[in-house]
Amino acid sequence: MADAQQAAAAADTAARTVAAQQEAGLAQLATLRNTSVALERQRQEGLAAIERARIEAENRRKAEEQARAEAARQAELARQETARLEAARQQAARIEAARQEAARLELARQEAARKAAAAASGSSGSSGASGSSGSSGSTSGSSSSSGSTSGSSSSSGSASGSNSGGSTTPAGSGGAATAVAFAKAQLGDPYVWAATGPNSWDCSGLTMKAWLAAGVRLPRVAQAQYNATTHVAIADLRPGDLVFYGTTSSSIYHVGMYVGNGMMIHAPPHRRRGEVLLHSLHARPVALRRPGLARPSDTGKRPGKVTFPGRLAARHTPARVWQMGRQCSRELHRAVEWPSRLARSMASMTTRSATARPNHRELSTDLSGSRSL
DSSP, X not given: OHHHHHXXXXXXXXXXXXXXXXXXHXXXXXHHHTOOHHHHHHHHHHHHHHHHHHHHHHHHHHHHHHHHHHHHHHHHHHHHHHHHHXXXXXXXXXHHHHHHHHHHHHHHHHHHHHHXXXXXXXXXXXXXXXXXXXXXXXXXXXXXXXXXXXXXXXXXXXXXXXXXXXXXXXXXXXXXXXXXXXXXXXXXXXXXXXXXXXSOBXXXXXXXXXXXXXXXXXXXXXXXXXXXXXXXXXXXXXXXXXXXXXXXXXXXXXXXXXXXXXXEEEOOXXXXXXXXXXXXXXSOOSEEEEOSSOOGXXXXXXXXXXXXSGGGOSOOOHHHHHHHHHHHHHHHHXXXXXXXXXXXXXXXXXXXXXXXXXXXXXXXXXXXXXXXX
């Protein structure tokens, strides 16, 4: 308590001392300026008020700058948060679009598999009937001629039945029948380069997806499919086998699928219009190949030239094969352009007949003049 009183007394004494010094300074200043002490005191008070106003203005300016900086910081934080939310929304939209696209593709694949299964069930019924009749005939023939055991006669009969069924019907085995049915379901779809379905195809995309429906995975392009499949002879050609075209076995440029009875399904490109077509084997394929595991008889063999019966039995060089392929392509192109050419020819004939029609009035005048002469 005593210390506080002493401190207060010391502060009071210091304040009085300062006031006395200010009074002395004011008196001295008034003497120097030839003014009164009261006038100098008013002047000093005015200067002090100006200084206090300057300090207050400076403090207000600093406070406003701090407020603006804080507002800018808050606005930047809000912008960043908005950008983060927008990025999250866009990411969610992309994920949802990808999910919907995957669902759409899955539905398309299931629909294609359903159509292929329906077509396969329809074709397998007729092929099963012919195969069973062929196997029964072969079994009876084998048992009557060789007199072997019942097991051997049944196996030989089934083998002969499968061979006869493969050469005459478009259904072959279960996997090949599914692939053939899938390819038939795409007839009329447009050709688009590098397309793999579900509504447009190129040649290797069609064969790849057809065998994928049967559970066999093939590479994407025709050359890789050639390298991944097994060579078969023309006598063993079955529905579902792949027919390859090219200048040599290392430069394959086209592939189709054999469907029986000398017919194939493929997706040929054309300059103006292309679509999945069904027609007979044209030109001369480089090789006939079968997807799936290699058979023991084909292991270690290099495929030779394909030998066709009858008029196709003559051997051709790769250049001749290329020429025949070009000729077939030109014939197909002419067949596609024939309706438009016919329409243009008829229009031209109509125009010429209209312009060449005689003027009957002038003709009658000429005739009358000739009679008068």
